Amino acid sequence: MTQLDERDTTDATAEAIAAASRGAAAYRADPYPVYARLRESAPVCPLSPPHGVDTYLITRFDDAKAALTDPRISKDMYAAIDAYHTIFGDSSVALDDNMLFSDPPKHTRLRRIVNSAFTPRRIESLRPRIQEITDELLDRCSTDAPVDLLTTFAFPLPLIVICELIGIPEEERSDVQKWCAVVARTGFSKEDKERLAVAEGALRDYFVDLIARKRRDATDDLLGALIRTQDEQGAMNDGELLSTLWVLLFAGHKTTAYLIGNAVFNLLTHRDQLREVLADPELLPNAIEEVIRYEGSVENATFRHALEDITIRDTVIPKGALVQIAVASANRDPERFEAPDTFDVKRQGLQSAHLGFGSGSHYCLGAPLARMEMRIALTTLFEKFPDVDLVAPAHEAEWLKVPFPAFRGLEKLPVVLDPSRLLDR
Numbered sequence: 001m002t003q004l005d006e007r008d009t010t011d012a013t014a015e016a017i018a019a020a021s022r023g024a025a026a027y028r029a030d031p032y033p034v035y036a037r038l039r040e041s042a043p044v045c046p047l048s049p050p051h052g053v054d055t056y057l058i059t060r061f062d063d064a065k066a067a068l069t070d071p072r073i074s075k076d077m078y079a080a081i082d083a084y085h086t087i088f089g090d091s092s093v094a095l096d097d098n099m100l101f102s103d104p105p106k107h108t109r110l111r112r113i114v115n116s117a118f119t120p121r122r123i124e125s126l127r128p129r130i131q132e133i134t135d136e137l138l139d140r141c142s143t144d145a146p147v148d149l150l151t152t153f154a155f156p157l158p159l160i161v162i163c164e165l166i167g168i169p170e171e172e173r174s175d176v177q178k179w180c181a182v183v184a185r186t187g188f189s190k191e192d193k194e195r196l197a198v199a200e201g202a203l204r205d206y207f208v209d210l211i212a213r214k215r216r217d218a219t220d221d222l223l224g225a226l227i228r229t230q231d232e233q234g235a236m237n238d239g240e241l242l243s244t245l246w247v248l249l250f251a252g253h254k255t256t257a258y259l260i261g262n263a264v265f266n267l268l269t270h271r272d273q274l275r276e277v278l279a280d281p282e283l284l285p286n287a288i289e290e291v292i293r294y295e296g297s298v299e300n301a302t303f304r305h306a307l308e309d310i311t312i313r314d315t316v317i318p319k320g321a322l323v324q325i326a327v328a329s330a331n332r333d334p335e336r337f338e339a340p341d342t343f344d345v346k347r348q349g350l351q352s353a354h355l356g357f358g359s360g361s362h363y364c365l366g367a368p369l370a371r372m373e374m375r376i377a378l379t380t381l382f383e384k385f386p387d388v389d390l391v392a393p394a395h396e397a398e399w400l401k402v403p404f405p406a407f408r409g410l411e412k413l414p415v416v417l418d419p420s421r422l423l424d425r
Contacts, residue, residue, distance in 0.1 A: 028399040031299070031408075032341060035059055035329035044315035047324075055322040056315070057300075061337075061355070063312055064330035069360035073304045073323050076103045095200055098243040100251070100302060100362070107361060113236050114244060114365060117225035123369050126161065130373055133160050134380045143418040146391045150413045153381070154260040155253070158373055162252035166245065167214060167221030172206075179203045180250055184407070207242045222248070248366075256370045258297035258409030260377050263288065265413060266295055266343055267378075269394045273345045278382055287345035288374050292356035293331045294343050299408035301325040301358065327355050328408055385417040 027034060038045050038059045045057040058064050067073050077096065099110035137156055141147050163173050182199035214224055215231075223245060230236045236244070267274040267287070277283045304323040309316055317323060331354050332340040337347075357364035364370070381388065390397075391414040398411040 025398075025401065028401050029395065029397065031328065032332050035326060035332060038326075039329060039333060044312045044317065046315070053322050054318070054320075055324055056317045057324045057326055058312065059326045059329040059333075060313075061330040061333035061335060064325045064327065064355060065359050067304070067312070067323060067325050068301065068355065068358055068362065070310070071103075072307050072310050074103050074307050075101055075107070075302070075304055075362060077101045077303060077305070079103075079305070079307075095203065095243055095246045097239045098247045100247050104361070109235060110240060110244065111361070111365070113226070113229055114248070116229060117222050118248075118365060120368065122165075122222070123372065126165065126369070127372060127376070129164065130157075130161055130376050131380070133157055134376050138380060138384055141417055143385075143421050146414045146416050148412045149264060149415050150257070150261050150410060153377070154264070154413065155257040157260065157377055158253040158256035158370075161369075161373060162249055165222050165252075166249060167219050167223045168210065168249070172210075176203070176206065176249070179206075180254070183250070184254060203246060204242065207245050211238075211241060211245070251364075252366055252369070254407065255297045255364075256366075256373050258407055259292065259370065260374055261410045261413050262295045262297060262408070263291040263374060263378055264381065264388075264415070265390070265394070265397065265410060266291055267382075268388070268390050268415075270343050270345075273343065274382070277345055278386065281379065283345055284375060284378060285371070286347070286350060288371060288378070289350035289354065290343065290345050290347050291374075293337070293347075293350060293354035295408065296328065296331060296354070296356040297407055297409055298356060299326070299328040300406055301327055302406065327358075330355050387419055388415050388417050389419055390415055 038057065043058070043060045043063060045059065047055045047057055049055050058067050078101070099107050099114065102110060134157060137153050141149075141152050159173065159177060163170075163176070168176060179199040179202050182195055183203075211223070211227065214221075215227055218224055218228070226236070226241060226244065230238075230241055267277070273287070277287050301324070304325070306317045306319050306321050306323060308319050311317075331337070334340050336353070357367040357370075397413075400407060400409055400411060
């Protein structure tokens, strides 16, 4: 379990962390009171997580934003190799040799290469296809019975999009999705690590084969472009190419899928604001930014570690300790946002204010694609099914049940797309 160590600050904080450590349903349904207590009493909070590596949780906005760009706080988990192996095991190393887990100059080099292939023009060219996929998925949904909008819509949409963008054949996507799901849900027990090793081994083998096939037969997709860059410029080795493919695939659909689910859930639980968005579609982009701030899909940023002793708000983070940045807490910090626990689709100045896509050199590469997918998904859903509604009350929603997770999202999202059809039966 994740717990405060001997440096506990208050009984209230310890009690809050205890609930979080159990992944309790009440905490997962609403973790924000826990984060509020931490911002007040332990804004840089020492934890003793299940992986056994000392970790410090940063919860205030200003500290979080600074930590995301602090060169003393490294993303290069290979530099903290003992901690890396303790947390993830040996099987993860080959998949994590990418820009997400690197610092300059390596990060700068890899990011530049991916940017050259992942261009705004390539992303914009996807718009008609994203609309087509959205229409197809919603047309398949039943209007005669409740449907789980996560499994029927929110997850398939970004997965199909990123697979088509990368160049993963349709008949191979179900296996890839299955392996990705294992990686996303794996814990720290021996059994979990064994399952993780199997899934990651299967992904590595699949990517090696896919890269070889596309090297033999050139393609115009994103992976084909990366292969050409590698072959012509030698700027990326085989391990980095494989790992880059993995991070684009994984990050390219999980976060967007949970974002779509969170957006639908929060708009349906704030009907008055949904009506405003439907009446004025120009409000939708701002509503999306508010969803990302208020209930974004990234609860905690990926691991970092301290390269030296660092003092933040009178707390010393010792060299070698892991640093976890609570994005969800930072985006609810009252020192940064007025009435932060209020959902407000008309909130001003959001796009450059929240940390939902990170900050600095590691700002999310896929943010423009995610925003496009969300706008098309939400516009089409509410135009096609304006009376869509939740099956159960909001307080019965099932959220991911893990302590201090990377993702913030629903386990399922049961809705009735057309309530009138059910009433007529």
